Amino acid sequence: MSGYIVRRLISMVLMLLLLTLVVFLLFSVLPTDPARLTCGKACTPEVIAANRHNLGLDLPLWQQYWDFVKGIFVGRTYGSGTQTYSCDAPCLGYSFKRGEEVTTLIKQGFPATFWLATGAFIMWIVVGVSVGIYAALRRGKWQDKTVMGISLIGYSLPSFFIGLVLLYFIILKWELLPYPSYVSPFENPVAFFQTMLLPWIVLAILYAAFYMRLTRNQMLDTLGEDYIRTARAKGLSERIVIRKHGLRAGLTPIVTAAGLDLAGLLGGAIITESIFSLPGIGSLAVNSVVDADLPLIVGITLVTATFIIVANLIVDLLYAVIDPRVRLV
């Protein structure tokens, strides 16, 4: 098992390196000149040239890449002579546009994204999984059909639509909740919940709709398995057949999906964050694209990918714990 983890960690690092390379090359072939973007309209060629030099953009591509990777592990310095700026490890680059290290910007955005993702996650798992099980147990009946219908609607309504509708009625028209402005839950729990409630709902609806369907189908597959028939043949009551034999096997695949979805959201929920002006990684990502803030885009891409890759590892380990047939080799 520990050998497996070491091997997975090594391949994880290799994957991330490959990813940095791809992202790096991708942005280096873009027609925009990052140096030109470092100062405003009235920019002299001299300033641009100086910035180009300070950013290391005049170096050969492989050298730039090397500096970038080195920055992640040991930190790096920008500029030369008296005009140097040091960026400590893990340095994902420096955003001249915002005058801030990329790492710092992402750290600032993380709490809002984290709370958004976790709150919505809890909601959608509780609602999606329990409703999904309920539908499976009433397969083909009107309850099942209703649930599947709702799921389809929830899944096909774009979340910006749900978000804007909720924002308009609940906040603007009926003024049931104050206009969202993010505060830490440790600072002001009440304002925190008031701000997060709608974003949680918007995000949870989308995922709950999907998880209802997923859970229902998984449960139905499992309840059709031969070992469920065996459990009934033993004389177990239907309740135990479903709880002990059905849920255990039926919900295992949900663990995988849930782990990966949560990880994906930790990299920012772009639409929800934008609608409710949450200062999270999702909003940051949008703004970085609008501003063509390349170092920031690269940084966010890497962080998001890291979450997903790490979540993959965790989910695989969890799976081995849940399912005795899975051997990690």
Added chain:
Amino acid sequence: MSTNSSTGAGGNYLDVRDLRVEFPTEDGLVRAVDGVSFTLQRGQTLAIVGESGSGKSVTSQAIMGLHNRKSANISGQVILEGEDLIAMSDEGVRKLRGQKMAMIFQDPLSSLHPFYTVGKQLVEAVRVHQDVTKDAARKQAIAMLDRVGIPNPDRRVDDYPHQLSGGMRQRVMIAMALLNSPTLLIADEPTTALDVTVQAQILELLKDLQRDFNTAIIVITHDLGVVADMADEVVVMYGGRLVEHGSVRDIFHRPEMPYTLGLLASMPRLDHGRSSRLDPIPGLPPSLIRLPKGCVFRPRCTYHDKVPNGLCDTERPELITTAPNHEVRCHMTADVRRAIAVERLGARIEETA
């Protein structure tokens, strides 16, 4: 074979009367079992044979009460020691399942829960029906694993199903079925998924256990070798109906229904009891949704011209008693049926008086 006193009305331990199972589906009503009747005594074995899709498993699961009564229409009677299981409440039948009647299935790997150890699954089976501690149940489980021939049962009990061989898994299934000393055991193709040597061992084990516990066994198979090896009586099913029913001797040496003849003809040597798969009879089994109007076997039967007035195309043959305890569903006259059997199977057929 001792006939136990525990028999119901009419003296039969198990009495299945006019059993029907229908599944309403989007494509139409599936008549999976259409009027099947037979009886069985303790210590005896009944084999149900027929091609795949002929309704054998549906029949056995109806006896066990394993169909969901909301999605299947079940009628007829399944009288076990005088009690009709079809009329009984779900809860009543549940209490008998795994206790008085038990079942083993074709594929032991998929029939065992992959996430629980063998021991856990056995202990659970004990404790549904017996009020004993986990430790006591575990001791019973280990003893039963030993009884069904699993080496090192005290260690194997903690294995997961995937860690055992196919034969060992089927032994575990048998152990699980026998834990509460059932008097009716249904084995649905118990050896189909196993290789030949293991098949023979499992059949020996079943016969051995039958002697010890005086169990009534229903064995479902499409292997006539298994029938020759195990059965006292045979039910031949085709298209959800019972088409011939008799003792093993009747079926092997005095068969009359053309479908049974086809089954036997496809078996190389009867008397050597060698296990052999049936070669399919030309043609396909009927759709259970749109059954042929006359005889269900008509589309594949080469003898329908022996019946006058095209009766085979228009009328369902009734089950008729051709000899004591030997029933056949066919429009041909007894003489014609017997002549055909001799012509088709020759030396295998005993000259009947």
